[in-house]
Amino acid sequence: MDKQLSNKSKMVQTKTMKALVYDGPGKIQLKDVPLPKIEKATDVLVKILKTTICGTDLGILHGKTPSVKPGTTLGHEGVGVIEEIGTSVRNFKKGDHVIISCITSDGSCEYCKKQMYSHCEDGGWILGNLINGTQAEYVRIPHADNSLHLIPKGADEEALVMLSDILPTGHEIGVINGGVKPGDTIAIVGSGPIGMSALLTAQFYSPSKIYMIDMDENRLKMAKKFGATDTINSAKEDVLKRILAETKDGVDVAIEAVGVPETFDICQKIVRPGGHIANIGVHGKPVELQIQDLWIQNITITMGLVNTNTTPMLLKTVSSGKLKPAKLITHHFKLNEILKAYEVFGNAAKEKAMKVIIEP
Ligand SMILES: NC(=O)c1ccc[n+]([C@@H]2O[C@H](COP(=O)([O-])OP(=O)(O)OC[C@H]3O[C@@H](n4cnc5c(N)ncnc54)[C@H](O)[C@@H]3O)[C@@H](O)[C@H]2O)c1
Numbered sequence: 001m002d003k004q005l006s007n008k009s010k011m012v013q014t015k016t017m018k019a020l021v022y023d024g025p026g027k028i029q030l031k032d033v034p035l036p037k038i039e040k041a042t043d044v045l046v047k048i049l050k051t052t053i054c055g056t057d058l059g060i061l062h063g064k065t066p067s068v069k070p071g072t073t074l075g076h077e078g079v080g081v082i083e084e085i086g087t088s089v090r091n092f093k094k095g096d097h098v099i100i101s102c103i104t105s106d107g108s109c110e111y112c113k114k115q116m117y118s119h120c121e122d123g124g125w126i127l128g129n130l131i132n133g134t135q136a137e138y139v140r141i142p143h144a145d146n147s148l149h150l151i152p153k154g155a156d157e158e159a160l161v162m163l164s165d166i167l168p169t170g171h172e173i174g175v176i177n178g179g180v181k182p183g184d185t186i187a188i189v190g191s192g193p194i195g196m197s198a199l200l201t202a203q204f205y206s207p208s209k210i211y212m213i214d215m216d217e218n219r220l221k222m223a224k225k226f227g228a229t230d231t232i233n234s235a236k237e238d239v240l241k242r243i244l245a246e247t248k249d250g251v252d253v254a255i256e257a258v259g260v261p262e263t264f265d266i267c268q269k270i271v272r273p274g275g276h277i278a279n280i281g282v283h284g285k286p287v288e289l290q291i292q293d294l295w296i297q298n299i300t301i302t303m304g305l306v307n308t309n310t311t312p313m314l315l316k317t318v319s320s321g322k323l324k325p326a327k328l329i330t331h332h333f334k335l336n337e338i339l340k341a342y343e344v345f346g347n348a349a350k351e352k353a354m355k356v357i358i359e360p
């Protein structure tokens, strides 16, 4: 009888897990929630080995992203090991170590066929947004064949967490959309993990000058170490004045990596004729477009959600040691300390934080 009971309680125990649940603006809790299950033949269940927090999660917490409903487990980044596999998954097997892409995609719809995975008709950014995410012990990944990347044997798995979102985002939405070319002068407004990822990947294309702009002195110092040629503290200095004094007539590419009207405004002021403004930031409010000044300047403005179509390429650059994203990691926490991790990442300037790793 006792044995039966203890087996039963064990079963109940194994059916729940810890997860960081969004409970409405300003509210998150580490809770016991039901273990996810395979729901479709194309799903896999991943046991999370490492996850992290994104600026987007802070945005959700500040009520910027109404698509996230209370009760959702947050998180769209991480690496893990496949625990269970749907019957039609072909590319992965139980036990494989994988990078979870922040974008889920079926690989077969019209958008996927254009490599616009961010707009997959049965996916896109759904993890930690429309379905439960990775800040938990386990996560269900739909369309696993197209939404995971196999981790090469012997790789630094912690560094590869940066491939779930930040590196492809900085690269695709900042650097590629911005059309960064050899010799360009570029400015990246925002030196958080996303701005830093744009900084690291912009260097593939050899710009001659890279300004990093932020109000956090520690992040600007890090940016100098990671390849910025110049830094501007926008709380202390007039960005426009400085850039106009040091360039002919502004920057070729202005990358917005914050997501507030003030930083978009800096970008539209510092871009030179023929230049690009590449907006990466997730905005929760309208911005004022200075079209009366810009129309005549032959400016290209781009914005968008990361497609993660360059992740396989970025994985090769990390594996070969050309790109070293581990240097973005400043803090480590256990999953049961995740509220502390949010506090530290949310007070990055005070805590000297960049990317925080959370592990079981
Ligand atoms: N488009 C996409 O697909 C995509 C993907 C991931 C993240 N994002 C977005 O990218 C943005 C940056 O993400 P992150 O993780 O680096 O966020 P973060 O919050 O860690 O970094 C933002 C940085 O901006 C700085 N900042 C804030 N206000 C500023 C101002 N007025 N002037 C200058 N600097 C200022 C902060 O000091 C901080 O260093 C967020 O909006 C996030 O939601 C977009």
Ligand SMILES: [Zn+2]
Pocket (backbone or CB within 6 Å): 054, 055, 056, 057, 076, 102, 165, 166
């Ligand atoms: Zn993100």
Ligand SMILES: [Zn+2]
Pocket (backbone or CB within 6 Å): 105, 106, 107, 108, 109, 110, 111, 112, 113, 119, 120, 121, 122, 123
């Ligand atoms: Zn699709």
